[in-house]
Every structure is written in structure tokens, then in C-alpha cells.
Amino acid sequence: xxxxxxxxxxxxxxxxxxxxxxxxxxxxxxxxxxxxxxxxxxxxxxxxxxxxxxxxxxxxxxxxxxxxxxxxxxxxxxxxxxxxxxxxxxxxxxxxxxxxxxxxxxxxxxxxxxxxxxxxxxxxxxxxxxxxxxxxxxxxxxxxxxxxxxxxxxxxxxxxxxxxxxxxxxxxxxxxxxxxxxxxxxxxxxxxxxxxxxxxxxxxxxxxxxxxxxxxxxxxxxxxxxxxxxxxxxxxxxxxxxxxxxxxxxxxxxxxxxxxxxxxxxxxxxxxxxxxxxxxxxxxxxxxxxxxxxxxxxxxxxxxxxxxxxxxxxxxxxxxxxxxxxxxxxxxxxxxxxxxxxxxxxxxxxxxxxxxxxxxxxxxxxxxxx
Numbered sequence: 001x002x003x004x005x006x007x008x009x010x011x012x013x014x015x016x017x018x019x020x021x022x023x024x025x026x027x028x029x030x031x032x033x034x035x036x037x038x039x040x041x042x043x044x045x046x047x048x049x050x051x052x053x054x055x056x057x058x059x060x061x062x063x064x065x066x067x068x069x070x071x072x073x074x075x076x077x078x079x080x081x082x083x084x085x086x087x088x089x090x091x092x093x094x095x096x097x098x099x100x101x102x103x104x105x106x107x108x109x110x111x112x113x114x115x116x117x118x119x120x121x122x123x124x125x126x127x128x129x130x131x132x133x134x135x136x137x138x139x140x141x142x143x144x145x146x147x148x149x150x151x152x153x154x155x156x157x158x159x160x161x162x163x164x165x166x167x168x169x170x171x172x173x174x175x176x177x178x179x180x181x182x183x184x185x186x187x188x189x190x191x192x193x194x195x196x197x198x199x200x201x202x203x204x205x206x207x208x209x210x211x212x213x214x215x216x217x218x219x220x221x222x223x224x225x226x227x228x229x230x231x232x233x234x235x236x237x238x239x240x241x242x243x244x245x246x247x248x249x250x251x252x253x254x255x256x257x258x259x260x261x262x263x264x265x266x267x268x269x270x271x272x273x274x275x276x277x278x279x280x281x282x283x284x285x286x287x288x289x290x291x292x293x294x295x296x297x298x299x300x301x302x303x304x305x306x307x308x309x310x311x312x313x314x315x316x317x318x319x320x321x322x323x324x325x326x327x328x329x330x331x332x333x334x335x336x337x338x339x340x341x342x343x344x345x346x347x348x349x350x351x352x353x354x355x356x357x358x359x360x361x362x363x364x365x366x367x368x369x370x
Contacts, residue, residue, distance in 0.1 A: 015051070016058050019044060027064060038066045039075060059084040065110070068093040076110060087141050089119035094129065111137075119144040126150045127157035127177070134163045144171040151176045159183065173217075181205035190242070193217035200232055200254050204261055208238045216243065218258065220250040231257055238262045249273040270352045320350075330355050 023041040030038040045055040055061055062082035067073055068091065080088075090110065111133045114120070118141050122130065127149060145164075149157050160180035169185045173193035179186070181202070186209040194206070194217070203218060210216075231253060243264040248255050252274040320332045333352035342348070 012054055015054060016061070019055055019058070019061060023061060023064070030066075038064075056082060059086040063087060064089045066091045067110070080110060080113060083116075085116065087118040088113065088116050090117055091121040091123070092125075093123040094125045114139050115141070117142055121146040123148040124150055127152050127155040130157045130177070131163075134159070136162065137164050139164065139166040140168060142166045142169050145169060146171075146173040147177055148175040149177040161185070178202070179206060181209055183209075186210050187212070189213060191215045195219040195249075200250075200257050203254075203258065204232070204234060204238065207240070207258075207262065211239065212242055213240050214242050215245045216240075217247040218250065219248075220254050231260065233257075234261050240264045243268055245269045245271075247271040251275045268351075272353070273355045 019041070022044060026036060026041040027038055029036040030040075045052045059082065062079045063086045065076050065079050065083075065088060067076040092110065114137050117139060120139075120142065121144075122133075123146075125133070125147075130147070130149060142164075147157075147159070157177040158180060159174065159177065161183050164183075164185060166185050167188065169188060171191040172179070172185070172189055173191075175195040178196060178198065179194075186206065189210045190212055192206070192210055192213055192215070194203070196202075196219070198220065200220065203220065207213070207216070207218075238261050240262055241264075243262075246262075246264065246268055248258055248271070250258070250273075255272055255274045318334045318336065318338045320330075320334075320338075331352070332350040334348060335351050336348075338348070
């Protein structure tokens, strides 16, 4: 590039900052726009020799590795080398369950560097492949782990201490697999997301090991109609003092069970997607969910707040119920005392946002949000 041009006079650290901003923009756009590739930013390194040398000298610039197709594997290996010893953020997507042995070997080559991984996102892997990949893994830097396993009726992948050793894990998300509730890495979690076809007892055991949770996103698929009205209440409550957000997608009875067994702050924000099952009426199911939340409601005497009482702003003061479709009932609660006219407006931020549905298929589309 012509050295007389103003852009050539930029300090290297400023130019590198531009490269990082461009890379982050491409990474975000690639998630939403199919015509944008996560590696499109690399074109800027082809402008001139000096820009290429500068980019190669910054190992963190190559620390986000995304391999969503077999054609991405060569670039993934190259970026692994260019990142040197920088902590890595890696997404691996095994789109084809019949991936060739050569490609599986290359993926295993990436996993061999798991001691450098800070964020890992594994998608569309079978249970057997995950068992081979995550066998006695030491991951001292691992902060975020996401596993989206292919559903299988024969083998269900279960993450445990034997497979993963880490003390730094703070965010864990898993779909179509299980986690051993005795796993030590659960104790440090601040974010937990799960989608599984398991029993409510399994979910409660997991929650009981995560006292530091701030965000929980729980989904229980394929609830059984038999015994769906049975409310499970543990002898000891599950205390989650740091919990700020709770999102539940399950049968109404399972939602009520979770809410009945946890003790959380009043400032907790709830988002509930409840599937109507069993023989009880929708009103009874609604009451079964609202009853565990009674501590959040402001107690009124004769329709007004006593003058001697200073209610906490974290309590629920107004609610809105509406039917968006024939088979969907929406219940929202607010910590402000809104009028009927205000409740009919949009844009308000509810402290409780719940949806009751009589249709099973929509539950399959919900994904962990963090």
C-alpha cells in the first residue's frame, strides 16, 4: 500500500483494533445473515503485505474457530496454529452423522487442544462421538460449554467428572443429553440451560448443586401424561440466592414443581411456557403455578395499601391475562400498579411472563437463550 496514504500512518495498535471490530461484526452477522460467513473479515488481511503480517502477529485475532461443515476443517486447523497459545472460542457442528474417519480425526485434533478452550459449542454430535471426544478431558480455562446432542433412543450421552475436569466452568447448556448431578463442575455455575426428556427429580437434583446460579433456562421434553398431575415436593428447599432470571418450558405440573421447590429472591424475573396436560382445568393449573409465587404478591387490606406499610417495589401489583390464540393463554405480572388502559398497551416489562398452551409441537422449537 502507498505509504503516503493517511491510513498507512495509523499506529499498528489502532489498525489492529479496527481488525478486531471487523471480525466481531462478521461473527455477529454470520449468526443472522446466511450470506455472511464468519471468516469474511479475513479479506482485509489481503490488502497488503504489512496488513497481513500485522494480523498474523495478533494471535487473539485467530482465536474464534467455527467449523460448521467439512469444508471448514482446513481453515479451522490453520486458525488453531495462528492462534498460538491464546485461549480459544470454538464451535464444532457435525452436520452429517456419517462424517468420514479422516474428518473425525481432524475434529479430534482440535479437541486435543481443549486445554486452551475458553468457550466450546458442540452441535449435532451423536452420543458415541461425544464419548470419544470428551474422555478424561482437562480444561482449566473452560468458561462456557454448550452441547447439542443428536437425539437417540439407544445411547444417551451423560457428562460427568470422569469426562470433564474443570474448576472455571460458569456457563453450561446441554440439549438431548444428561449431566451427572454429582459433577463438581456444577458448583461454580452461574448460567445453566438444559433441554432434555427426563424426570422432574433429575432437574431438581441438578438445581440443588448450583447454589451460585444467576440465570436458569429449564426445558423438559416429552412429559408423560400418566401422573402428570403429581406435584413433587422435596423435604429440603433448593436455595438459589443469586438467581435473577428463570425460564421454564415444561408441563404445568413440572413448572409448579420447580417453583414449589426453589427459594429465590423477590426480584426474580420469570418466563414460563407451560403445556397443559392431565385432567385438571386450566384454572387449577394456573393456580398451581401462582401459589408458589404468593410471596411475590403485595398483600392488600380492603383493596388498598395500609398507610403504615411501605411495600417493596419488587412485589407484583398488577397482572394481565389474554388469549393470543385459541390454544394459548398468556399471563403477565408487573411490579407497577397499572390501570386497565395501561395494561392493554405494549412495551411494558413484566416481572412474570407466562404462556399456557394445549399444543405440544411448539415446545420442540424452544432453544436455550444464553
